[in-house]
Amino acid sequence: MLDTTSVSPRALLARRKPGFSLEQAFYTSQEIFDLDLEAIFFRTWIYVGVEPDVPDEGDVMVVDIGRASVLILRDDDGEIRAFHNVCRHRGARIVHDEKSSVGKLVCKYHAWTYDLDGKLLRAEHMGADFDTSCHGLKPVHLKSVEGLLFICLADEAPADIDDLAEKMGPYLKPHAIRDTKVAHQVDLIELGNWKITMENNRECYHCAGNHPELTIPLFEYGFGFSPESMDETKAKEAHRYECMVDDLHGEWEGSGFPSKEIDHLDDRVTGFRTQRLPIDRAGESQTLDTKVASTKLLGELTEAKMGGLSFWTQPNSWHHFMSDHIVTFSVIPLSPDRTLLRTKWLVHKDAVEGVDYDLKRLTEVWIATNDQDGTLVGYQHSGVKSPAYEPGPYSPYTEGLVEKFVNWYCLRLADHLG
Ligand code: FES
Numbered sequence: 257m258l259d260t261t262s263v264s265p266r267a268l269l270a271r272r273k274p275g276f277s278l279e280q281a282f283y284t285s286q287e288i289f290d291l292d293l294e295a296i297f298f299r300t301w302i303y304v305g306v307e308p309d310v311p312d313e314g315d316v317m318v319v320d321i322g323r324a325s326v327l328i329l330r331d332d333d334g335e336i337r338a339f340h341n342v343c344r345h346r347g348a349r350i351v352h353d354e355k356s357s358v359g360k361l362v363c364k365y366h367a368w369t370y371d372l373d374g375k376l377l378r379a380e381h382m383g384a385d386f387d388t389s390c391h392g393l394k395p396v397h398l399k400s401v402e403g404l405l406f407i408c409l410a411d412e413a414p415a416d417i418d419d420l421a422e423k424m425g426p427y428l429k430p431h432a433i434r435d436t437k438v439a440h441q442v443d444l445i446e447l448g449n450w451k452i453t454m455e456n457n458r459e460c461y462h463c464a465g466n467h468p469e470l471t472i473p474l475f476e477y478g479f480g481f482s483p484e485s486m487d488e489t490k491a492k493e494a495h496r497y498e499c500m501v502d503d504l505h506g507e508w509e510g511s512g513f514p515s516k517e518i519d520h521l522d523d524r525v526t527g528f529r530t531q532r533l534p535i536d537r538a539g540e541s542q543t544l545d546t547k548v549a550s551t552k553l554l555g556e557l558t559e560a561k562m563g564g565l566s567f568w569t570q571p572n573s574w575h576h577f578m579s580d581h582i583v584t585f586s587v588i589p590l591s592p593d594r595t596l597l598r599t600k601w602l603v604h605k606d607a608v609e610g611v612d613y614d615l616k617r618l619t620e621v622w623i624a625t626n627d628q629d630g631t632l633v634g635y636q637h638s639g640v641k642s643p644a645y646e647p648g649p650y651s652p653y654t655e656g657l658v659e660k661f662v663n664w665y666c667l668r669l670a671d672h673l674g
């Protein structure tokens with residue numbers, strides 16, 4: 257067994273073996289967890305929610321990342337802004353509920369009152385010389401990528417988010433996130449390190465054996481496969497999938513819906529990947545019968561069989577855009593062995609529950625899948641902390657994107673450590 261308890265993060269990074277899972281300390285040590293927050297979560301773009309989380313003026317959402325708490329709000333002009341949720345008086349947290357609606361932001365402690373653009377409006381008993389203009393809320397970088405909200409807590413945010421937005425715009429636009437509403441949200445606490453949650457998401461090696469619901473609409477082959485280890489039935493299925501991707505990409509791209517893969521998962525600071533994937537059987541949506549869950553299609557879409565546009569970002573999100581609904585996932589580290597997976601289901605803003613969609617049909621595939629993944633993450637974490645653990649090899653066929661995630665992570669950490 258490799259003893260990682262006394263080795264510095266820099267030395268651990270230097271001896272990392274490409275193509276293998278990380279050494280134990282990366283998943284279990286408090287020191288590396290703290291470093292992950294500093295080097296990754298406080299420096300890169302983090303996906304936190306969607307514009308429809310704050311649909312009206314005065315709507316506020318609180319997102320906590322480690323010791324940081326951030327307010328995402330829609331101001332009186334309809335613009336979405338982000339601020340540190342820290343009062344400029346003596347530092348009290350200002351907003352406490354995850355979602356609320358306010359006229360002004362009033363700190364409960366001594367009632368300092370801020371406008372929705374962050375300006376300090378009122379602070380009693382501070383004297384005539386007190387300058388309110390020096391005590392506004394501290395802004396946080398915010399970027400809306402077609403309605404998906406990313407924040408960056410660094411003083412200087414990585415500029416390559418603009419390139420991501422430009423490349424992703426044509427893919428995401430047809431699904432019109434801004435014209436949706438959050439129909440449901442589930443917060444799941446997984447008993448594992450956040451990197452284990454992310455690794456789990458970046459492969460479908462485990463899908464056939466663990467996700468009976470998800471593998472109804474989704475092909476396990478979308479993440480790669482080894483042709484040699486397949487029996488005749490599986491090989492036929494993989495071939496059918498590859499033909500389907502070719503045909504459907506031609507069809508979709510021909511009618512103006514970008515579908516081809518873009519992969520920048522480990523060659524830039526703001527890593528991402530996208531591809532429109534076919535949906536099996538009826539081909540419409542990630543539901544148990546693979547038909548749309550909401551009869552009100554998104555945006556200007558008129559065709560239900562649009563497949564599932566997948567969008568993955570480093571370090572903490574993935575998303576599936578169908579013709580009728582969108583599912584978004586964000587990962588927030590809580591401690592070395594606890595991770596928040598926040599899932600939101602979006603439908604057309606005018607869709608009526610019980611008329612246009614049934615909440616159970618809409619959510620059942622991913623509620624089941626997340627629970628199964630949560631269990632697997634717990635299994636891995638509990639084994640990784642054992643004295644017997646040592647890094648194991650990733651499949652070159654089915655775990656290429658896991659390797660890209662880990663590679664991206666190591667590059668960011670190395671960059672931070674200098
Ligand atoms: S700490 Fe907020 S008003 Fe005093």
Ligand SMILES: [Fe+2]
Pocket residue numbers: 456457462463467625629
């Ligand atoms: Fe899974």
